[in-house]
Amino acid sequence: MKPKALLFDVFGTVVDWRSGIIRDLTIHFKTYPCSHDPAVIADAWRAEYQPSMEPVRSGSRGYVDLDTLHGENLESIARQFEFELGTTSQKEWLVKAWHRLPCWPDSANGIESLKEQFICASQSNGHIALAVNLAKYNQFSWDVILGAEVVRTYKPAPESYIRACNALGLQPNECMMVAAHNTDLAAARAQGLQTAFIRRPNEHGPTQTIDLEPSDNWELKAESIIELSRLLDDYD
Amino acid sequence: MKPKALLFDVFGTVVDWRSGIIRDLTIHFKTYPCSHDPAVIADAWRAEYQPSMEPVRSGSRGYVDLDTLHGENLESIARQFEFELGTTSQKEWLVKAWHRLPCWPDSANGIESLKEQFICASQSNGHIALAVNLAKYNQFSWDVILGAEVVRTYKPAPESYIRACNALGLQPNECMMVAAHNTDLAAARAQGLQTAFIRRPNEHGPTQTIDLEPSDNWELKAESIIELSRLLDDYD
Numbered sequence: 144m145k146p147k148a149l150l151f152d153v154f155g156t157v158v159d160w161r162s163g164i165i166r167d168l169t170i171h172f173k174t175y176p177c178s179h180d181p182a183v184i185a186d187a188w189r190a191e192y193q194p195s196m197e198p199v200r201s202g203s204r205g206y207v208d209l210d211t212l213h214g215e216n217l218e219s220i221a222r223q224f225e226f227e228l229g230t231t232s233q234k235e236w237l238v239k240a241w242h243r244l245p246c247w248p249d250s251a252n253g254i255e256s257l258k259e260q261f262i263c264a265s266q267s268n269g270h271i272a273l274a275v276n277l278a279k280y281n282q283f284s285w286d287v288i289l290g291a292e293v294v295r296t297y298k299p300a301p302e303s304y305i306r307a308c309n310a311l312g313l314q315p316n317e318c319m320m321v322a323a324h325n326t327d328l329a330a331a332r333a334q335g336l337q338t339a340f341i342r343r344p345n346e347h348g349p350t351q352t353i354d355l356e357p358s359d360n361w362e363l364k365a366e367s368i369i370e371l372s373r374l375l376d377d378y379d
Numbered sequence: 380m381k382p383k384a385l386l387f388d389v390f391g392t393v394v395d396w397r398s399g400i401i402r403d404l405t406i407h408f409k410t411y412p413c414s415h416d417p418a419v420i421a422d423a424w425r426a427e428y429q430p431s432m433e434p435v436r437s438g439s440r441g442y443v444d445l446d447t448l449h450g451e452n453l454e455s456i457a458r459q460f461e462f463e464l465g466t467t468s469q470k471e472w473l474v475k476a477w478h479r480l481p482c483w484p485d486s487a488n489g490i491e492s493l494k495e496q497f498i499c500a501s502q503s504n505g506h507i508a509l510a511v512n513l514a515k516y517n518q519f520s521w522d523v524i525l526g527a528e529v530v531r532t533y534k535p536a537p538e539s540y541i542r543a544c545n546a547l548g549l550q551p552n553e554c555m556m557v558a559a560h561n562t563d564l565a566a567a568r569a570q571g572l573q574t575a576f577i578r579r580p581n582e583h584g585p586t587q588t589i590d591l592e593p594s595d596n597w598e599l600k601a602e603s604i605i606e607l608s609r610l611l612d613d614y615d
Contacts, residue, residue: 210548258520262511262515270546271523271525271529271546271547272546272547272548272549274523275498275522275523275547276548278522279498279522284494284520284521284522285520285522285523286511286514286515286520286521287507287510287511287521287523287524288523288524289507292529292546293507293528293529310506310507310508310528311507311508311511312508312512313508
């Protein structure tokens with residue numbers, strides 16, 4: 144059955160977070176030098192991401208937005224790799240690097256094309272301001288921004304998917320989760336959503352080892368969001 | 380100061396709710412006849428709207444979405460004007476008429492044009508599914524859907540405006556409320572937002588008596604959303 148809505152993961156699936164973070168760390172390090180490769184710092188900063196959401200998922204911490212978690216994680220990384228964060232506004236600028244990430248080349252056109260037939264929703268762990276800023280930065284728009292701030296928890300918590308479908312007034316099987324990450328798709332399928340895997344073999348740089356291929360028989364697999372749009376034309 | 384985000388009222392400002400409701404009531408009355416003019420029923424249904432939100436604004440009732448209120452109000456109107464609602468699915472179809480309202484002729488093009496420079500947000504008392512369905516029905520998209528379901532109360536409660544700005548990570552004076560209703564603009568200005576009045580002299584039909592002109596010195600006044608877009612080009 145053709146879905147009515149596509150729920151998109153964003154970091155890695157729609158935007159190339161690693162290039163964007165390396166770019167802004169490189170700028171930061173011109174003023175506040177660091178002896179490590181910005182790519183190493185970017186990967187270390189991102190590695191803090193999943194564990195930092197866990198207390199919110201488990202309920203031991205109330206909902207806080209990703210700027211808060213990215214800021215806390217940045218302080219930890221700065222201590223570990225011994226670089227300065229500078230003034231409060233400089234630190235804020237660096238945390239906001241996550242609002243200025245470039246899309247993969249196919250993302251903006253692919254999403255605008257899919258919007259002709261489907262409700263296209265951001266279903267990211269980013270909060271509303273982050274999701275809208277990322278889209279504006281890349282000159283496209285979602286039909287609707289769902290995600291952590293609307294559903295009040297982080298993926299892959301089961302409620303995150305169910306509440307997103309509820310917000311659209313749709314049944315889970317009327318929605319398709321679109322992600323470059325097998326764990327996200329597995330969690331969505333467990334709640335009854337359809338699934339599409341977008342292969343992003345360079346999300347983690349040239350030595351990526353995970354999510355190079357689908358780990359299960361997801362309904363669709365595509366090399367880009369533009370290819371996903373073509374596949375959905377013929378999908379029933 | 381040029382705003383960064385425009386927060387749009389929707390019913391009356393962006394969509395012509397009265398024509399849409401009259402259209403679907405007329406269809407309904409072919410099967411379930413009514414001795415009254417569909418325009419009278421449409422106005423009566425809409426007249427229940429503000430009072431029905433009041434318990435939620437005052438906190439005496441928890442948040443419920445507009446489908447719920449529209450459904451309750453429809454039952455009351457059907458009793459008053461003595462017409463049948465038919466099956467459950469027929470009643471649901473009629474409640475969902477509020478998801479199928481036509482835009483004013485300038486709305487979709489005006490919003491798409493404004494999106495080139497500004498974050499354009501739906502800031503309606505409609506819930507997320509209603510707002511996304513209205514936009515899809517009229518073939519445009521918002522940058523972000525805020526409104527009652529995100530801010531958990533109904534306009535013109537002060538928190539509705541403040542929480543909308545917070546969700547965008549913006550200060551109130553970085554946001555401009557756009558509405559055809561003076562009360563909405565007054566409530567937004569009281570919270571520090573900028574204001575733009577769009578004149579919709581036929582919202583309530585040919586005998587409209589309210590909101591024919593701005594009641595205060597709103598920052599901008601326009602005859603259409605396309606004119607608003609032109610005015611904002613020269614606005615500092």
